[in-house]
Amino acid sequence: MDDLRAVPPSLTGLTTYLLSRTGKSARGRLAGRFAERGLRLWHHAVLAALADFGPHVQRDLAARLGIDPSDMAKIVDELAGAGYIERARDTADRRRITVTLTDAGRALLAELDADAEAVQDEILDPLTDDEREHLNALLRKVFTHLEN
Amino acid sequence: MDDLRAVPPSLTGLTTYLLSRTGKSARGRLAGRFAERGLRLWHHAVLAALADFGPHVQRDLAARLGIDPSDMAKIVDELAGAGYIERARDTADRRRITVTLTDAGRALLAELDADAEAVQDEILDPLTDDEREHLNALLRKVFTHLEN
DNA sequence: ACCTATCATGGGTGAACACCCACTAATTTG
DNA sequence: CAAATTAGTGGGTGTTCACCCATGATAGGT
Numbered sequence: 001m002d003d004l005r006a007v008p009p010s011l012t013g014l015t016t017y018l019l020s021r022t023g024k025s026a027r028g029r030l031a032g033r034f035a036e037r038g039l040r041l042w043h044h045a046v047l048a049a050l051a052d053f054g055p056h057v058q059r060d061l062a063a064r065l066g067i068d069p070s071d072m073a074k075i076v077d078e079l080a081g082a083g084y085i086e087r088a089r090d091t092a093d094r095r096r097i098t099v100t101l102t103d104a105g106r107a108l109l110a111e112l113d114a115d116a117e118a119v120q121d122e123i124l125d126p127l128t129d130d131e132r133e134h135l136n137a138l139l140r141k142v143f144t145h146l147e148n
Numbered sequence: 149m150d151d152l153r154a155v156p157p158s159l160t161g162l163t164t165y166l167l168s169r170t171g172k173s174a175r176g177r178l179a180g181r182f183a184e185r186g187l188r189l190w191h192h193a194v195l196a197a198l199a200d201f202g203p204h205v206q207r208d209l210a211a212r213l214g215i216d217p218s219d220m221a222k223i224v225d226e227l228a229g230a231g232y233i234e235r236a237r238d239t240a241d242r243r244r245i246t247v248t249l250t251d252a253g254r255a256l257l258a259e260l261d262a263d264a265e266a267v268q269d270e271i272l273d274p275l276t277d278d279e280r281e282h283l284n285a286l287l288r289k290v291f292t293h294l295e296n
Numbered sequence: 297a298c299c300t301a302t303c304a305t306g307g308g309t310g311a312a313c314a315c316c317c318a319c320t321a322a323t324t325t326g
Numbered sequence: 327c328a329a330a331t332t333a334g335t336g337g338g339t340g341t342t343c344a345c346c347c348a349t350g351a352t353a354g355g356t
Contacts, residue, residue, distance in 0.1 A: 008199075
């Protein structure tokens with residue numbers, strides 16, 4: 001007891017601490033899997049947004065994901081270069097570029113989602129199905145409240 | 149609907165995504181408060197470890213918190229410089245430095261804990277007391293399982 | 297037709313962070 | 327007693343990440 005590896009209980013008593021640590025672990029593991037494919041977390045988020053809401057003007061895509069338009073340009077460039085999305089100049093407003101998911105992109109998204117599920121299974125391993133459900137509901141509440 | 153600011157549901161459906169985002173927000177807010185005092189999250193962790201487990205050999209402190217000994221040396225130096233902890237050479241093994249919490253350190257820890265509570269209240273605002281309790285219990289399960 | 301605003305893009309910056317190595321002092325081992 | 331090991335420390339490195347600015351192309355207002 002008093003294992004030298006034990007984490008201070010006054011920290012584990014803080015829900016924010018637990019959120020921070022588990023969140024970091026989750027992000028790290030998923031980022032690791034994506035990295036094996038030469039991808040980062042934002043690539044997944046972009047593909048998911050396109051799948052959920054359909055084609056986007058690039059600027060709207062950046063706004064939706066809360067990322068800098070300049071960084072979005074780079075991400076879009078990478079995804080387009082690999083054929084996962086298609087860029088097309090808007091004919092009405094030729095400043096804009098409309099981004100669309102390709103079939104290859106849809107297929108990649110399915111794989112990335114599978115990665116995410118796998119990581120989720122790793123991390124939520126000690127929880128029953130009911131508990132996972134409950135955790136997701138609680139976090140969803142917290143998250144939607146954060147978005148203001 | 150289809151608010152341009154809405155986050156993709158296929159992401160919010162992933163508990164790992166919610167963990168990652170809420171965790172990042174929690175860490176960011178707390179780090180912001182600490183930064184106003186010229187401190188970082190590790191300073192809090194070190195003080196908490198000393199309060200919970202008593203004096204530590206510096207190397208053990210690093211091992212417990214999972215941080216590089218070299219980085220721990222810097223953190224300890226900062227805390228000692230401000231008088232929050234005391235360094236003392238071990239008389240038996242003069243290579244070792246034993247780190248002890250001072251009264252000032254204990255007082256600072258109380259303030260940092262208050263900061264953490266405040267951030268926690270912000271973030272868990274939409275949850276009832278029962279739900280907060282439940283969330284903490286679930287995360288604790290997940291966290292202790294991660295530690296392997 | 298000008299002037300201003302908007303979009304995509306490239307490039308650069310700076311903070312945070314986790315690592316890693318080398319060096320000194322001290323201890324332990326053979 | 328010599329050699330190998332360990333503790334603390336200083337310094338440096340590479341990565342990630344969020345930001346910010348400048349530029350060129352295009353639109354819209356007046």
